[in-house]
Amino acid sequence: MLSSLVIKAFNLILNANPQTQTKLKKLATKLIELKLPLFTINVIIAPDGTFESEDCVPADCSITIPISSSSYFLHHNQVQAFQNLLIQGDKNLAQDFIMILATLDISNILYQHNSPTLGILSIKIEKTLKQIINYAQLINKNASLSTSQYIQYEAQVIVDKYQIDNFCNQVDELKEKTDLLALRIERIK
Secondary structure, X not given: OHHHHHHXXXXXXXXXXXXXXXXXXXXXXXXXXXEOOOOEEEEEEOOOOOEEEOOOOXXXXXXXXXXXXXXXXXXXXXXXXXXXXXXXXXXXXXXXXXXXXXXXXXXXXXXXXXXXXXXXXXXXXXXXXXXXXXXXXXXXXXXXXXXXXXXXXXXXXXXXXXXXXXXXXXXXXXXXXXXXXXXXHHHHO
């Protein structure tokens, strides 16, 4: 019941974001499992770029957002939030899915009604969805930062500015020493 309501809410947002819906069409027929702190949603991406409920088939990828990651919404600790995220299965699919969700714009979608009760509910839903989308954007940003940091510090494929400056200083010192040595050799001759 809850997952069907969440899927309907996402589809409403997707229908108001045709660019995002077009990007999701590229992932059509992929099954994604979103494990949130209170519930799990299994969605299959339809050919029209919307979500449909799917429970029977194993997921192509699983994205787990544990309750410990929710501290991001209070403290905005980006590193800890990214470290707590668990991705199983096709990691490229999960990254593409998160990057696509990060492009959602939910402004003024939930206010297309005439009821004050729906207005209050809409505001609360909007705040929650904005937090989820901001979190997806954070995950996308941290994935690229983690990759660059891994290449620079762990794999040591790219050197940092300090190492380059140190190398240049050593070359300059060596050049000065060779010049002094050349002068000594000339004096001896």
